Amino acid sequence: MISEEQQDQAALYALGLLNPDEDAAFESQLSASAELRDLVRELREATGDLALTAPSRLPPASLKQRVMRDIGMEPERSAPIPTQRASFAWIPWALAAMLMVLCGVLALDRASLRRELTDARAADPLMQTIFFTLTPSESAPVDAKATVAWQPSRQSGVIRITNLPAPQPGRDYQLWAVDAAHKDPISAGVIRVDKNGVAQIRFKPVDTAQQVKAFAISLEREGGAPKKEGPILLVGTA
Amino acid sequence: MAEETATAQQMADREMVARIGRGDQSAFSALYDRLSGPLYSLAMNMLGDTAEAQDALQDAFLQIWSRAGTYDPEQSSVFSWSVLLTRSKVIDRLRARGRRSRVVVGSTDDKETRTEAADASTIESATDTADKNDEAAHVRSVLNNLPSEQREAIELAFFGDLTHHEIAARLGQPLGTVKARIRRGLLKLRQRLHT
Numbered sequence: 507m508i509s510e511e512q513q514d515q516a517a518l519y520a521l522g523l524l525n526p527d528e529d530a531a532f533e534s535q536l537s538a539s540a541e542l543r544d545l546v547r548e549l550r551e552a553t554g555d556l557a558l559t560a561p562s563r564l565p566p567a568s569l570k571q572r573v574m575r576d577i578g579m580e581p582e583r584s585a586p587i588p589t590q591r592a593s594f595a596w597i598p599w600a601l602a603a604m605l606m607v608l609c610g611v612l613a614l615d616r617a618s619l620r621r622e623l624t625d626a627r628a629a630d631p632l633m634q635t636i637f638f639t640l641t642p643s644e645s646a647p648v649d650a651k652a653t654v655a656w657q658p659s660r661q662s663g664v665i666r667i668t669n670l671p672a673p674q675p676g677r678d679y680q681l682w683a684v685d686a687a688h689k690d691p692i693s694a695g696v697i698r699v700d701k702n703g704v705a706q707i708r709f710k711p712v713d714t715a716q717q718v719k720a721f722a723i724s725l726e727r728e729g730g731a732p733k734k735e736g737p738i739l740l741v742g743t744a
Numbered sequence: 745m746a747e748e749t750a751t752a753q754q755m756a757d758r759e760m761v762a763r764i765g766r767g768d769q770s771a772f773s774a775l776y777d778r779l780s781g782p783l784y785s786l787a788m789n790m791l792g793d794t795a796e797a798q799d800a801l802q803d804a805f806l807q808i809w810s811r812a813g814t815y816d817p818e819q820s821s822v823f824s825w826s827v828l829l830t831r832s833k834v835i836d837r838l839r840a841r842g843r844r845s846r847v848v849v850g851s852t853d854d855k856e857t858r859t860e861a862a863d864a865s866t867i868e869s870a871t872d873t874a875d876k877n878d879e880a881a882h883v884r885s886v887l888n889n890l891p892s893e894q895r896e897a898i899e900l901a902f903f904g905d906l907t908h909h910e911i912a913a914r915l916g917q918p919l920g921t922v923k924a925r926i927r928r929g930l931l932k933l934r935q936r937l938h939t
Contacts, residue, residue: 510927517927521901522828522835523908547819552933554824556902557782557831558880559887560789564781569798570773573805577772641762644816684752691752720755737818741759 508542516542520549634659638721640742645725647671650703652740654721656683661714665721667697667705670739673725680726681709682734687716696730697723719743757822765813772809779823780805782880783830790834790903800837804830835905886936894929897922 508516515532518524524532536542640652650670656663665681673679679699682691692711699705722741724734757778763771783804787797807829815825887895900911912922 513931514923514927517930518908518923520930521898521926522831523901523926525907548934549930550820550824550828552930552937553902554821554827555883555933555937556887556898557786557827558883560782560785560903562781562880563785563788565784565798565801569784569802570776570780573776573802574769574773576802576806577769577809643758643762645818684755686752689751691755719752720759722755738755738758741755741762743756743759 508539508545512542513545516545516549520546520553636718636744638718638742638744640721640723640740642740643738645737646739650740652721652723652742654742656718656721658715658718662708662710663694664706664708665697667699667723667740668703670699670703670705670723672699672701672703676728677736678726678728678730679723679739680730680734680736682722682724683711683715683718684720684722685711685715685718688713691722691734693730693732693734694721696726754821754823758817761808761812761815761822764809765815772805772812775808775822776805779826782823783826786827786830787834790831790905791837796837797834800833801830803833803836807833831902838905883937886933889936890929890932894925894932897925898929898933901926 512535515524515528515535519529519532536546634657636656636658638654638656640654642648642650647669650668652665652667652670654663654665670679678696680696681694683694684691692713692715694709694711697705697707697709720741720743722734722738724738725736727735757775760771760775760778764775780801784797784801787800787804788794791797791800804826808826811829815822819825820828887898890898897911897915900906900914901908904911906914908922908926909919911926912919915922917925
């Protein structure tokens, strides 16, 4: 049970209004109460949403270039304008013409390759398979991982998990398909790992997935939940 | 355990931050594209100065880049985490310059009309990012429907960088009353936005 005073402190904490001493005192209460942590998380979400009430503005494009440069990625730069003499002005045009011819040849070649690829996909089920690599979140062991081979046409897949210890009694791991056409992740069933933290099973989501964007594994109550409730342990896109 | 109903967007955000934590610059670029608008809007609203808001946003994204590996999805969504980081950078700037936010508490619609017209940055088109604007309109509506004294206290705390003691002094109300207004207002926001 959370007292009114704790609720006061939780609201001030979420807004960043507590001084360092009050912060430290409240954090010690937080570490002892899951209920209080849940409340703080929800109040933080409400606090974050307040940012959306600011009048909407967009930063200039040049700011992104500054930021990307700071993290070590070269921003896209416009090509410098050559200062060449007029007598060589035909050279860029000649190069452009050669490039156009080359592009035409490559386009024909690409169309041919695409036809071959389409034929091969139709003939080989493996070519219709999409692979997802799931990596651990903060809540999962760092060396846990999973790979999903998903066949949209069959609405089924195979998952292989390694280094994921069995959950505590009363809990199960559950697989979810995050689909573009569904608001909530679609359950793809409960997964049980062996004593070595390994599982390899075939699965089929409970609802039709139109366009799977990601697969995720969460920790749920025993037997699984109809909608995701627990924390995500592994998640990954194609 | 946190009661979560992670949307596909939230899961995609988490995946992006996980990739950023592993040094993936393309994921960082994508997260910048997704969040820079609302975060810049927040910085502009608090600082009221284009150059300072840009510097604060730059600092915030550099911190997102360096701290992505320590992001904990159990504590907050990526969006809220980014908002809190940005707000912290804005507050650093406000305090370094020894002045407070120019925010004027009132209805958020009123505030919009008071935004400095001289700002050179772009005011986002209403037809752009319709989903985000719908969400913003919903949050504004919920905030505007709070009792005015609760809304005022929350706005002073969030946008005005005032402590609860300073809010109490400015409003001429006892500290306990201000705390209760903030608590009740924030709990109502949580209830109406996240249930």
